[in-house]
Amino acid sequence: MVSKILLIFVLTYAAVQSQINNPEEEVGGVIGTTPELVTDIFGNVLDINNIPTVPFVPVPQLISNEGYPSENHYVTTTDGYILNLHRIPRGKNGTSNGKVVLLQHGLLLASSDWVLLGPKNGLAYILADEGYDVWLPNSRGNRYSRNHTTLSPESSAFWQFSFNEMGRFDIPNTIDYILAQTQQTSLFHIGHSQDLQKWVPNVEYLCSKRKIAFVIKC
Numbered sequence: 001m002v003s004k005i006l007l008i009f010v011l012t013y014a015a016v017q018s019q020i021n022n023p024e025e026e027v028g029g030v031i032g033t034t035p036e037l038v039t040d041i042f043g044n045v046l047d048i049n050n051i052p053t054v055p056f057v058p059v060p061q062l063i064s065n066e067g068y069p070s071e072n073h074y075v076t077t078t079d080g081y082i083l084n085l086h087r088i089p090r091g092k093n094g095t096s097n098g099k100v101v102l103l104q105h106g107l108l109l110a111s112s113d114w115v116l117l118g119p120k121n122g123l124a125y126i127l128a129d130e131g132y133d134v135w136l137p138n139s140r141g142n143r144y145s146r147n148h149t150t151l152s153p154e155s156s157a158f159w160q161f162s163f164n165e166m167g168r169f170d171i172p173n174t175i176d177y178i179l180a181q182t183q184q185t186s187l188f189h190i191g192h193s194q195d196l197q198k199w200v201p202n203v204e205y206l207c208s209k210r211k212i213a214f215v216i217k218c
């Protein structure tokens with residue numbers, strides 16, 4: 001198993017890189033009075049007219065482009081949100097260690113965070129190649145999880161939620177779905193940043209069910 005220090009590094013690096021690589025997300029801030037210039041996350045000055053853009057490729061496509069098995073799953077939460085989960089059930093090697101791992105993205109991010117760095121550095125690929133069955137959930141409201149059984153994402157009612165609902169519904173409903181699909185009784189849960197905030201409403205549930213092997217915050 002990869003050491004904790006390496007994991008923390010990988011997670012932080014993944015988050016940084018995903019912000020740089022994902023054209024949908026913001027980079028840095030505007031410098032002074034020259035709106036063409038922005039700083040990237042490392043403080044480098046960039047000309048906004050010359051920032052290379054990457055065409056949007058959905059996560060399942062990114063995964064299969066790298067030659068890994070890729071699956072799409074949908075979970076309907078107790079309060080009606082339809083969440084899109086991505087899965088890499090095994091590595092290229094095809095061997096399984098029988099363990100399931102859930103990689104939860106942080107604030108304003110998505111399942112893409114765990115694969116954008118590619119097979120060599122993306123934690124989802126590294127774990128799949130180690131034999132893990134890797135699941136990549138998406139929180140309600142992000143680009144993959146913008147659907148509901150009765151509410152339209154165009155309506156303001158759809159957006160009446162916060163971390164509290166993510167913790168009360170998204171995480172436990174997602175974990176229950178994954179455990180049912182994989183016929184397991186527990187899984188490894190790796191959370192990035194905001195993920196831990198989401199636990200607050202449900203710590204008792206998450207711990208009492210003993211479904212959580214460990215968590216890393218960075």
Ligand SMILES: *[C@@H]1O[C@H](CO)[C@@H](O)[C@H](O)[C@H]1NC(C)=O
Nearest residue numbers: 093094095096097129130131
């Ligand atoms: C496949 O993965 C297993 C378990 O991690 C490992 O023991 C084996 O050496 C790997 N085989 C190849 C060809 O990489």
Ligand SMILES: *[C@@H]1O[C@H](CO)[C@@H](O)[C@H](O)[C@H]1NC(C)=O
Nearest residue numbers: 074076082144146147148149
């Ligand atoms: C939203 O979910 C419904 C019910 O599962 C489905 O019929 C519809 O295609 C979904 N819409 C989108 C945009 O994914």
